[in-house]
Amino acid sequence: MPNKIPVGIVGATGTVGQRFIQLLEGHPWFEVSWLAASDRSAGKSYAEAATWRLATPIPQRVADTQVRSAAPDKDTPRLIFAALDATAAKEIEPLFAEAGCAVVSNSSAFRMAPDVPLVIPEVNGDHTELIKTQSWYKKNGGFMVTNPNCSAIGLVMALAPLHRRFRVEKVFVATMQAVSGAGYPGVPSLDIVGNVIPYIANEEQKMEAESCKLLGTISDGTVAPADLKLSAHCNRVAVEDGHTESVSMKLGKVAHAEEIIATWEEFRCFAQKLNLPTAPEQPVIYERAADRPQPRLDRDRGRGMSAVVGRLRPCNIFDWKFTVLSHNTIRGAAGAAILNGELLKAQGYLD
Amino acid sequence: MPNKIPVGIVGATGTVGQRFIQLLEGHPWFEVSWLAASDRSAGKSYAEAATWRLATPIPQRVADTQVRSAAPDKDTPRLIFAALDATAAKEIEPLFAEAGCAVVSNSSAFRMAPDVPLVIPEVNGDHTELIKTQSWYKKNGGFMVTNPNCSAIGLVMALAPLHRRFRVEKVFVATMQAVSGAGYPGVPSLDIVGNVIPYIANEEQKMEAESCKLLGTISDGTVAPADLKLSAHCNRVAVEDGHTESVSMKLGKVAHAEEIIATWEEFRCFAQKLNLPTAPEQPVIYERAADRPQPRLDRDRGRGMSAVVGRLRPCNIFDWKFTVLSHNTIRGAAGAAILNGELLKAQGYLD
Amino acid sequence: MPNKIPVGIVGATGTVGQRFIQLLEGHPWFEVSWLAASDRSAGKSYAEAATWRLATPIPQRVADTQVRSAAPDKDTPRLIFAALDATAAKEIEPLFAEAGCAVVSNSSAFRMAPDVPLVIPEVNGDHTELIKTQSWYKKNGGFMVTNPNCSAIGLVMALAPLHRRFRVEKVFVATMQAVSGAGYPGVPSLDIVGNVIPYIANEEQKMEAESCKLLGTISDGTVAPADLKLSAHCNRVAVEDGHTESVSMKLGKVAHAEEIIATWEEFRCFAQKLNLPTAPEQPVIYERAADRPQPRLDRDRGRGMSAVVGRLRPCNIFDWKFTVLSHNTIRGAAGAAILNGELLKAQGYLD
C-alpha cells in the first residue's frame, strides 16, 4: 500500500483506540503504522497489550505490532489519532504537536482552548482555520484538532441544519448514554444491570459548552460561540453502544414539521460532496415510526456515522420535541476523529 | 379478623392486581375478601389464574380463593380496588359505582373526568370532595376515586411542596420508565435488552394533564387545574421497577437550594399526621450523593411509597434541575390506590 | 437479475422470516419473489405487515411487496423457505410439498419424521437422500428438508468432527439461550431483565433427539441415529442473539487437547469446497482466550455461520469440557435453511 498515509494511534489499547483500529482496517487513505499506549503496555505486542472488546477480530497485522510508549519517536508518523483520557491527554498530546505532528484528538483536554478547532465536518469544517493560529503550526507545522464529546455530537448534528435555517435559541436535552462511553472497565455491572445512573461527571458542562462552540462562527481566527442556551441532564443506562437523547427546542423562526424533517433529510455538506471515505451518505436520517430511533436498531445506520432522529412533535413549552440517537464510539469518538483526519487531508493541512 | 374492612380487587391477576394482594397482606384495616378478573380466569383458583411475578409467594388464603367475573355480585364488598386497563375500566368500573361500591381505581379511564377525584393524599387529599358531585353518590353512595399515572406521581410529589411555597410555573421532564409499568407480558424482551424505547403510547399527554389537575385547587365542587406548563418526554429502559425522571423547573419566586431541599425534607401532610398505614414517614427524601437516586438502590425507600429526589443543581434555562425516582407499581399504582382507600376511610367516605 | 432462482418465504413477517429477508438480500443465487404470512398480514405491503426488529433497514423492494396468504398459488416459486411455528407448519408446509415445492423448513414439525432429512450441510449433507423416499417427491417432485433447533446446531457442529475421529459417546450440555430464539413478542421483559429462566418448553427433548439424528448415518434410505447419550439443560438469559452452551463429553477413543483443537480447526466439508455462498470459511473456530466464546463478541464470526468453541479442559467425570456458541437466528435458523437451500441446488434437487 505504497500510497497510503501512515497514521499513529496514541492510547491504542483502550475502548476508543480499539475502534480506531477497527475502523481504519482497509481504510482507502490511511494505514496504521505506529501504536502507542501506557508504559504498562509498551513493549508488548498489541494482541497481548489490549483487552480487545469488539465483535470483529483484531486485524492480524495490528495484533503483531509492538506497542510503544506514548511519546514521539523517530518512527512517529505525521498524523496521530489520540484516544487518551483527559488527564493523560493534557500532558501527552502537546508533545506530539510540538514534534510537528497533526494531532487529531478525541479527548476533552483541549476542546475548549480558543485556538484549538472543535470540529464536526458536516457542521463547522471551516473552524479548522484556527490551526493557523496555533504556535506549533507557526513553528513547525504541528497542530491539534478535536472532535466533541460523544453526547454532544448527535445533538449538534441534529441542531446544525435547523440552526442555519430557523435559528435554535434554547435547548433542553436529557441523555440516556451507553456504557461503552465510559471506557473499559468503566461502569461496574452492579451499577447498571437493571438500573439507571443519573450522573456522569462533567458531562453536562461539556455538552453545554461544546455545543455552543460547534455551532459558533469563525472570523479573523476566532470562534464566536453560538448564542444558544442549552440545559443538559445526563444519564447512564444499560445499553452497550448508542446514546439516545430527548430534546426540546425553541426556534427563532416559525418552522413547520415537514420543513424541519426536510431540512434534516436534505442536510449535506462538503464532507458528503467530497466523498470523504468515512462520511455517511446522509448525516441526519429521520425515522417516521412512532417508537424510533432505538439504540439496538439504529446505531449502525450510515455505518455508525449518521445521527438518527425521530418523534418530532410539538412541545408545550418550546416549539418542538424530538429524539436523537448516535453511535457513541463510532460517530461519537473514533469515527468522528477519522472523519476529521479526512477533512484535514481534503483541506490540505496534511500536505 | 372480625373488625377489618372487606375489600375486593377487580383485575386481580395482572401485574398491579398482584401488587394489591402483596401489599394488602397483613394490612391493619383492610382484608381481601373478593377477587375478580377476566372471564378467562373466572372460576379458577387465584393460584391457577394468575401468572404470579412477585418475589414473595402468593398468600395462602388468596391462592385458594376462587376468582369471579368482573361484575358486582351479592358478595361484592363496598370497597373495590380496580386494576384494569383503560378499555376494560371504562366499561366495568361504572358498574361497581352504580352498584353502590367505593371504586378506588388505578386506571386512566376516568382520571380526567370533571367529577372524579384524581388524588395523591399528600398532595390534594381535599379533592375527594368531588365525590359528592357524582350522580352515583347521590343515588346510592357509590363513587369513584382515581390515582395518577405511575410516571406523574413521583414528579408531582416532588413538585407539590415547592408549588405551595415557590409556585412552579414550567417543567421539563424526561422519564426513564421501568418495564413493569407496561404490565405482563408487556414489553417484549427483544425490544428492551440492551436497548431504550423512546415512546410510550399516550404517556406524555397523561403526565401533562394529570399533573395540572393534581396541583389544582378545588372550590364549589370543581377542580381548577394549576396554571403550570409541563412538557414530558417518556422513555422505556431495561429496569424492572422504578421510574427515574430528569426535571428542569421554573419557579415563580426566588428559591435557594437549601430552601428547596428543606421544603422537600419537611414536607408532611395529614396522611402522615393521621398515620395512614401505607403513608411513608417521609413522602419526599432528598439524597445528597452525586449519583442518586437510582432505581435499584432507592425504589424501596419508605416501603416503596417515598419519592426520592437528588442532584438539585442550577439550570441554564429554567431555575433548577433535579432527578426524581419513585416505585412505579407501589407508589405509582397499587400502593397509591391503597393509600387513597385509607384516606377515604379516614375522611369518613367508607362509613 | 434474470438468472437468479426465485424463492418464496412462508412466515415472512416473524423474527426468522425477517432474517431470511435480510440474509437473502444480495444473495448470488436466490432472489425473494414471493412472501406469505398469516391471514392478518395478507394483502398488506411487507413494510406494513412486519414489525421489523433488525438493525438493517427492510430492503426497499421487499418493503413494497404485497404479503400473500400462506398457501400455494399460481405465482409460488419452486423453492420455499418456511419460518413457521410448529403448529402452523404441521398444517401448511405439506400443502407446499404437495404442490410440488421444495420446502426448506426451519420448523420442528417434521424434523423427526423418518423420511424428512434433518440437515446441517457440514455434518450430514448426504441425508438429503431421504428426499427420494418422500411420496411428494415421487409424485411431482415436491419435498421437504429441515434444519435443526437453534440450540442443537452449534453443539452438533462442535461434536461432528470429533464424533468422526474419536466417537462421542455421552454429552452433558447446559444452554444459556438468547431471547431472539423465542421470536417476537416472545419472552416478556419482566421475565428476563436481571433474571434467568431455567426452562424452555420441549427444548431439551428436541436437542437430545435431533442431535442423534444429525450425527446418524444413512443407508438404504433410512437414517440410523447415532448411538450417543445426550442430556440437556436449557436456560434463557438476557442476551439478544447467540446461544452459549457448557458441554462435557465422553469419547470412545483417547484424544489429546491439541488433537481435538486441530480437529475443530481443520474441519471442512463440501459446503466449503463447493463454495456454497452462505457456508462459512471455517465452520468451527477455536478461541484460545480463557473467557471466550461470548455472545456479544463472537456470534457474528463467519458472518454468523461459524460455531465458536473455547475453554477446552479436562472433565472430572467425562473426558473433556468446553463452551460452544452460535448465532441462533443466523446459524440456528434462517442462515441454516439458506445453506440447506444452497446444498439442494448444488446436489441437483432444485433442477
Added chain:
Amino acid sequence: MPNKIPVGIVGATGTVGQRFIQLLEGHPWFEVSWLAASDRSAGKSYAEAATWRLATPIPQRVADTQVRSAAPDKDTPRLIFAALDATAAKEIEPLFAEAGCAVVSNSSAFRMAPDVPLVIPEVNGDHTELIKTQSWYKKNGGFMVTNPNCSAIGLVMALAPLHRRFRVEKVFVATMQAVSGAGYPGVPSLDIVGNVIPYIANEEQKMEAESCKLLGTISDGTVAPADLKLSAHCNRVAVEDGHTESVSMKLGKVAHAEEIIATWEEFRCFAQKLNLPTAPEQPVIYERAADRPQPRLDRDRGRGMSAVVGRLRPCNIFDWKFTVLSHNTIRGAAGAAILNGELLKAQGYLD
C-alpha cells in the same frame, strides 16, 4: 444493648462487608462494634469510606463509626467476621486468630486447610470440631472457621439431604452466576450487558473441592472428603443477585421423584431446631412450577437463606436433573458467615 456480643468486621467496606452490616442490623445476639478495612479507608467514617451499593440505607450508628486498619488492636472484639479477598485474607486473617479472635471468614484462603472447618450449619455443623486441632486455639483460644464459595453453597444444600439418604456419586453442574459475586467494581458492564462470560477464575476448582469437603465426615479431628465426583462449568450472567445452577446427579440408591422432593422439603437440622436467628425455617424449598426457580423471584426466600430447587426430572445419562438457586451474597457469603457465628455461639466456642 448490654447483653449483645460485640463483633468486628474486617473488609467492612466491600460488597460482602456491606451485607454483613445490613444483616447484622438488629441482630438479636450480635452487635457491630468494630470496623476495619484497607489503609485507604482507615481513619474515615464508614459512610465516607464505603461505596454503599445496597437498597437499604447504611444504619446510622455504623455510618458514623470510624474505620480502622485491618489489624487487631486493643478494641478488637473476640468475634470477627472477615470479608477479604483471598490474597489479603491469607495475610491478615491469621493475625486475628493469633491475637485470640474467633475468625469467621468468607474468604477462600484457608477453606481447604486440613485443620480449618469449612461449614454449612445445616450440612456439617459437626466439622467445627476441627477448631480444637488449631494451634491458635490450643495457645490462646483463637481460631478460624470458613464458609464455602457462593456457587458451592446452594448446590451442597440441595445435595446434602439426598447424599445422606441416597448417596450422591456423580454430579454435573453448570452455573449462571450473578455479578454481585465478583464484588465491586467487579465485572465491567461492557462485559455483561447483553452477554454471558463463560469463565470465572478458579471457581470450578473451588466448587469441586469444597463440595467434597462439606459432604465429608469428621472423625478423630480429621475430615475425610466425600467420595463424590463433581464436574463444574461456571458462567457469569447479567443478574444482580442469585446464582442459578443446572444439575445432573447419579445416586447410589434408587430414588423416586416424590421421595427426593420429600427429602428436600423435610430437611431440617439443629440450626433450625436451635432456632439460630439467621437459620431459614426451611433450608431447601422445592418449587413445582415448570419455570422455577428464578433469581429475581426466588433469591429472597427464607430471607435469602434458603436454597430453592425446581425442575426435578429424569436425566438421560445420570439419574436426575434439577435446578437450584441461592442468594450469593446472603446465603453465599455474609449470611452464611453470620449463621456460622451463631452456630459457634450455640456450640459454646465463643464462651
